[in-house]
Amino acid sequence: MVSGFLLECFKKGTPAPFLSAGLKVTKSELIEELAKKQPHLELRDVELAVKCILEQMSNALASGERIEVRGFGSFSLHYRPPRMGRNPKTGDSVALSSKYVPHFKPGKELRTRVNESREKYKIVD
Amino acid sequence: MALTKADFAERLFDELGLNKREAKEMVELFFEEIKNSLESGEQVKISGFGKFELRDKNSRPGRNPKTGEEIPITARRVVTFRSGQKLKARVEAYAGTE
Numbered sequence: 001m002v003s004g005f006l007l008e009c010f011k012k013g014t015p016a017p018f019l020s021a022g023l024k025v026t027k028s029e030l031i032e033e034l035a036k037k038q039p040h041l042e043l044r045d046v047e048l049a050v051k052c053i054l055e056q057m058s059n060a061l062a063s064g065e066r067i068e069v070r071g072f073g074s075f076s077l078h079y080r081p082p083r084m085g086r087n088p089k090t091g092d093s094v095a096l097s098s099k100y101v102p103h104f105k106p107g108k109e110l111r112t113r114v115n116e117s118r119e120k121y122k123i124v125d
Numbered sequence: 126m127a128l129t130k131a132d133f134a135e136r137l138f139d140e141l142g143l144n145k146r147e148a149k150e151m152v153e154l155f156f157e158e159i160k161n162s163l164e165s166g167e168q169v170k171i172s173g174f175g176k177f178e179l180r181d182k183n184s185r186p187g188r189n190p191k192t193g194e195e196i197p198i199t200a201r202r203v204v205t206f207r208s209g210q211k212l213k214a215r216v217e218a219y220a221g222t223e
Contacts, residue, residue, distance in 0.1 A: 025162045025169045033158055038150065041143075048141055049151050053133050054174050062215040066127040072156040073204075074127070077216060099217045102175070104206030111204070113164045114179065118202035121166030123179045 024125065027054075061102050071109035078103045130156075163204055175208040 027050065035046040057075065060067055067075040077100040085096045106114075130152050137148035159177060162169050169177040180203050187198040208216070 025159075025167045027171045030155075030158055030162075030169070030171070034151070034154055037154055037158075038147075041147065041151075045141060045143070046151075049137055049143065050155065052137060052140060053152065053155055054171065056128065056133060056136055058174060058212055058215060060128040061212065062219060064219050068127040068129055069156055070130070072160060075206075077219065100219050102206070102208040102212055102216050104175075104177075104204075106204045110160050110163065113160060114204055115201050117164045117166070118181065121164075123166050123168070123181060123202075125168055 064100070069107065071107050073107040073110055074105050076103050076105070077101065171209075173209055173211045175206055175212055178205050178207060179203070180205055 031043070031047050031050050034050065035041065035043045038046065041049075057067055061075060061077065064077060066077075080099050080101055082098045083096050085094050086092065087094055130149075133152045133155075134145070134148040137143045137151055138145055141148075143151060159169050163177060163179060166179065168179055171177075182201050182203060184200040185198050187196055188194065189196055
């Protein structure tokens, strides 16, 4: 069954935003690919495993812990000092307190592989 | 103390009952798969966590910070990470101990 919106997009020849999502790799595609490479595991288990890994990563960062994966990269927190911000609607200044933001530093292998393949592949987005 | 691949595998063993070899392989493949995608120009979006994006940088003049000598920085492709709303909010709430 095709929804009205999809049909509209199709008629106008404009890509529906979530149809073009296939070009970017998403969590579910990652799970599918991992399941293909581990045929001895149930899809459900691969899904749980991916969620488990991501949850650990989020939990670690939320409690200020670093993540270090050789060849891939490391995640850490960067400190942002307090500053005066503005409400873009009213123009009023608001005091913003200090905070931490997640930071990713790609590892050497990832950096090299991505850079060396740049002539071969265009960036898909 | 940083979280490593061994910690991820340990948790998969404890919580999901994968055997040690399967758990280790899963963790390896997980990161390898993301690397593969990025290597072939595909950006990776993981909802709730963040996006690994690719950017092509033009060459630009640079300097050796020690000697002050001018050396061009070659054109390159780099990976950047943008954290998702959910992760951002969780990290922001971290008060910090250092």
